Amino acid sequence: MPSWKSVFLLVSWLFVSVAPAWSGPTASVRPWLGVAIENGQQGVLVKSTFPDTPAAQAGLRSGDEIVKIVGVSVHTPEDLVREVTNKGVGFTVKIEFVRKGKHLAKDITLVAMPDMLSITKQKLLKHQAPDFEAVVVQGPGAQFQMKTQREKGRVTLLDFWATWCMACNATIPRLTQFAKINKGKIDVISISGEEIAVIKNFLTKLEMRLPKKDNHILYLQSDEGKVNELFMAAAIPMFVLIDKKGVVVELELGGGTVLENILKKAEALTLPR
Numbered sequence: 264m265p266s267w268k269s270v271f272l273l274v275s276w277l278f279v280s281v282a283p284a285w286s287g288p289t290a291s292v293r294p295w296l297g298v299a300i301e302n303g304q305q306g307v308l309v310k311s312t313f314p315d316t317p318a319a320q321a322g323l324r325s326g327d328e329i330v331k332i333v334g335v336s337v338h339t340p341e342d343l344v345r346e347v348t349n350k351g352v353g354f355t356v357k358i359e360f361v362r363k364g365k366h367l368a369k370d371i372t373l374v375a376m377p378d379m380l381s382i383t384k385q386k387l388l389k390h391q392a393p394d395f396e397a398v399v400v401q402g403p404g405a406q407f408q409m410k411t412q413r414e415k416g417r418v419t420l421l422d423f424w425a426t427w428c429m430a431c432n433a434t435i436p437r438l439t440q441f442a443k444i445n446k447g448k449i450d451v452i453s454i455s456g457e458e459i460a461v462i463k464n465f466l467t468k469l470e471m472r473l474p475k476k477d478n479h480i481l482y483l484q485s486d487e488g489k490v491n492e493l494f495m496a497a498a499i500p501m502f503v504l505i506d507k508k509g510v511v512v513e514l515e516l517g518g519g520t521v522l523e524n525i526l527k528k529a530e531a532l533t534l535p536r
Contacts, residue, residue, distance in 0.1 A: 293348075293352075293375065293376040294347055294348065294350065294351050294352045294354075294373040294374070294375065294376065295316070295317075295347070295373065295374065295375075295376040296316065296317050296318040296323075296347060296358075296371060296373065297312055297313040297316020297317055297318040297319060297374075298310075298311070298312050298313070298316075298318045298323060299311045299312075299313075300329075300340045300343065301340060302339060302340065303328040303329075304328065305328045305330055305361055306328045306329050306330035306331075306336075306337055306338060306360070306361070307328065307329045307330075307337050307338075307339065307340055307342070307343045308326070308327075308328050309323055309324065309325055309326065309327040309328070309329065309360075310325060311325050311386075312324065312325065313382065313385055313386055314385060314386075315385070316374070317371045317372060317373060317374055318371065321358070321369040321370075321371045322369065323358070323360070323369065324362070326362070326363075327360045327361070327362050328360055328361045328362075329343060329358055329359070329360045330359050330360060330361055330366075331357075331358075331359035332346045332347065332350075332356055332357070332358055332359070333346065333350070333356050333357055334357070347373065350373060351373065352373055352374060352375045353372070353373065353374075354372070354373055355370050355371065355372045355373075356370070356371055356372075356373060357369070357370055357371075358370075358371050379497055379498060380498075380514075380515075380516055382495070383494075383495040383496075383497075383501075383514060384514050386495060387494065387495070387503070387511045387514055388511055388512070388513075388514060389510065389511065389512075390510065390511055391509050391510055391511075392409060392413070392419075392503070392505045392509050392510065392511050393409070393493040393494065394408075394409045394410050395408075395409050395489070395490045395493055396408050396409075397454065397483040397484060397485055397486070397490055398459065398483065398484045398486065399481065399482070399483060400455075400459055400462045400463060400466070400482040400483060400484050401462075401463075401466050401475075401478075401480075401481070401482040402480070402481035402482060403481070407452070407481065407483050409509075412450065412505075412509075413508070413509035416507045416508075417448075417449070417450050417507065418448065418449045418450070418504075418505070418506060418507055418529055418532045418533055419449070419450045419452060419504075419505040420449060420450070420451050420452065420502060420503070420504055420505075420525070420526075420529050421452050421454060421494065421502065421503040421504075421505065422434070422438060422451065422452065422453040422454065422480075422500060422501075422502055423453075423454050423455075423491060423494065423496035423499050423500065423501040423502075423503075424453055424454070424455055424499055424500050425455050425456070425457055425499060426455065426457060426461055426462065426464075426465040428499050428500065430499075430500055430517070430518055431499055431500040431518075433518055434500055434518040434522055435469070435473070435480075436472075436473065437518075437522060437523075437526075438451055438453070438480060438522075439473050439477065439478050439479070439480060441526055441529075442478070442479040442480045443477055443478075443479050445529075445530065445533070446479050448533045449529050449530070449532075449533060450481065451479070451480045451481070452480070452481045452482075452483060453480050453481070453482050453483070454483045454484075454485050454490050454491070454496075455482075455483075455484060455485065456484075456485040456487070456488035456490075456491050457484070458484075459484050462482060462484060466482060498516050499516075500516070500517065500518060500522075501514070501515070501516050502514070502515050502516075502521075502522065502525050504525055504528055504529055504532075506532050507532065512528070512532070513525055513528050
């Protein structure tokens with residue numbers, strides 16, 4: 264069973280869309296506001312809003328703190344999730360929040376939550392890739408910075424994976440081959456939220472099949488799943504393709520033909536225009 268902390272992503276982002284426990288032949292539709300949240304000082308802090316969602320359309324912003332929903336005080340993300348879930352899709356709720364010391368209120372109609380991949384694409388595609396730093400487990404240097412990667416003007420393919428993920432492991436030979444062929448043009452960076460010792464142990468065993476000298480993938484550790492959270496990698500393997508300007512141009516889940524399609528797109532980004 265996985266124990267690394269990025270498994271908590273759906274909880275830590277808390278898209279205000281947790282469905283109630285299954286209690287019959289069909290499950291309830293998940294309502295959502297379209298915000299990423301965490302604990303605040305006065306209530307529930309809005310980390311960001313998703314485009315074209317009820318929260319964004321109502322004008323909620325990053326930094327707002329939600330303090331009440333339909334008159335009920337909310338102190339934690341769990342409180343807010345519970346109250347939204349209790350209201351359901353199609354209902355209009357009064358959200359009271361604090362912005363720069365000023366108390367405001369908005370009426371927001373809850374909608375059905377789209378699937379996880381759609382949410383992730385909506386948040387990241389055509390936007391600058393989030394900046395992050397991570398420890399290098401295998402490869403040149405000791406610390407990786409996304410900002411430096413962008414400054415180099417290099418096409419980048421991020422691979423979110425874990426040692427326990429069989430589907431992830433199945434993609435390693437192809438990614439290794441691809442990284443070797445495209446060395447100097449496309450950087451393949453694999454990111455795991457597991458402990459460094461666990462990743463190193465896996466890579467040591469991997470050398471028996473794929474010699475280290477032929478492996479040009481840069482392996483990073485996402486401390487406490489922080490990088491996974493930035494890229495909303497709640498399911499793996501997940502691949503994020505970033506162009507020379509640092510913009511996310513493609514994002515997909517899975518291997519096989521899905522991986523091949525994203526590799527073709529990566530190669531196309533290196534061609535003269």
